[in-house]
Amino acid sequence: MVGSSALLYGNARAGTAITPHRKARTTDSRFFSRLFDLPSFAEPTDEVTNALRQLGAHGGLMDAADPLHLPPEDLITEPEHSENNPDNPSHTAGTTFFGQFMDHDMTFDETSELGKPTDPETSPNTRTPSFDLDSMYGRGPSGDPQYYNPLDPITFRIESGGRFEDLPRDDRMVAIIPDGRNDENIMISGLHVAMCLFHNRVVEWIRLRRPGAGDEEVFAEARKQVTWHYQWLILHEFLPLFVGQPMVDDVLSNGRQFFRPDRPVIPVEFQAAAYRFGHSMVRPSYLANDDHDPDNPFFGFIFEPTNSPGQDPEDLRGSARAPRRFIGWQTFFDFDDGGVRPNKRIDTKISTPLFRLPLLTIPPQEPPISLMERNLLRHLTWEVPSGQAIAETMDAPELPPSQLQDLTQFRVGFERHTPLFFYILREAEFFADGLHLGPVGGRIVAEVIIGLLETDPDSYLSQDPSWRPELPSRNPGEYTMTDLLRFAGVHPRR
Secondary structure, eight states: OOOTTOOOOOOGGGTOOOOOOOOOOOOOTTBEEOSOOOOOSSOOOHHHHHHHHHHTSTTSTTBOOOOTTSOTTHHHHOGGGGTTSOEEEEEETHHHHHHHHHHHHHOOBOSOOTTSOOOGGGSBBSSOSSSSOHHHHTTHHHHOGGGEETTEEEEEOOEESSSSEEOOBOTTOOBOSSOGGGGSBHHHHHHHHHHHHHHHHHHHHHHHHOTTOOHHHHHHHHHHHHHHHHHHHIIIIIHHHHHOHHHHHHHHHHOOSSOOOSSOOEEHHHHHTGGGGGGGGOOSEEEEESSSOTTSOEEEESOOTTSOOSSSOSSOBSSOOOTTOSOOGGGTSOOSSSOOOEEEOOSSOBOGGGGSOOGGGSTTSOSOOOHHHHHHHHHHHTTOOOHHHHHHHHTOOOOOGGGGGGGGGGSSSTTTSOOHHHHHHHHHHHHHTTSSOOHHHHHHHHHHHHHHHHHOTTSHHHHOTTOOOOSOOSSTTOOOHHHHHHHHTOOSOO
16 A cells, blocks of 8 residues: 555645646647646656556456456346446447547547656647548548558458458558557447448449549548538437537537637547546447357457457457458447447446456557556646546536545545546446536536537538538438448448
8 A cells, every 4th residue: 555645736625735737828739738727636756656556457446347257248148247337228339439439530649658747738649639530531542542442542442351341451460541549449440441331332422423523522522421420420429428418518509618729639638537438338348249150149358368369369359350350230339120238337447358458459568558557647647637626627516525435545635636537437427327427527528529520620510510411311300320330331130
């Protein structure tokens, strides 16, 4: 146990003198920024660093203690084996991975060091901070031809792992895509493929409607249509699942109170803490599909550290190819066939496989291998304010001290000055029963996502706020993720 001598910055509510950060002035989209002019939740002492690592350690307070010695299907079909991963009846299992896809589209920090204080204004974001699908399109057919079909260069290159589609890969099974994170697991790689196929189908759709159009015109219109339909899903389907419809309505109606840049930029409170809530929604195991062999469905743990990589691992990691390694989307989104599985609720109990990641999933492939340790150490990297300080600044309901007493065991004051990531997960559990984010996390996520759409001059909210999806849908006037997957040709029971 660490000692109590590790001093944390206080906050105004506690009456302790504080030394605030230099106020962030940049809105340079190439770099990260700050949302709040507040002090860090803690000084980067050895005691605090060790406490963060203990909080995020395998077997620690945040570990759901899933029985990984059981077959992966047992944790799905027998809920008593996964009691720390309660179902979220308002989400389907695919919500997690659409959120991951969004993350990889808007932010990537490749330079900062875990636990070492870093100025976000000098730290490059290597993705464009917009929902523009640069993680899929790269620099386009002329700038990045390796991602495109040489026989039809305005469509994406798609390969096959057997009966169904796969990402293009080199001879080492490395995916040939703009952002390798979209091959971390087969759910995210499958979603990347589905979005590429969606683009290819939209190209066909436009060519039928504009028979005389040249390739450059068709590609530009296809990219616009794909991106705007994707943005529509973000705003109308997934953001309400993340934060609750009332929060979305409030931000759209009354404006953003705290995130007010003049151009798209990613604040570190969002990047390092608030948007990482999706890690809490990950289940230890999933049914990838039952289409390859209905008598032997492919269940797998999200990651299995003891499972050696190869052509066809038993877990659901990426960077592999085999006939069964594809996604049956009926498990992940609701196609009205009874096959969809619910998501996990948002809380402070995280599925055990995320505490023992395969090294290949960790840039730059070095420890710690616990994703929760990595998340928490980023609070020191970016000097993120405490959850309590942000709640006070927002004039939001604050978690009662009784909800944070389990943090006293670390003896560094986390119960009073709580790392934002932990605070946001706990407030979702306390204020929203884990169905969506609470008042602090929900507002940060809602304001940043809506702000990125509103400040992007090419988004549909900027160019044509009255626009509505034009592609086919099951229900007139609505457009959902299942409509996109059906149009892409990856819907179940093909």
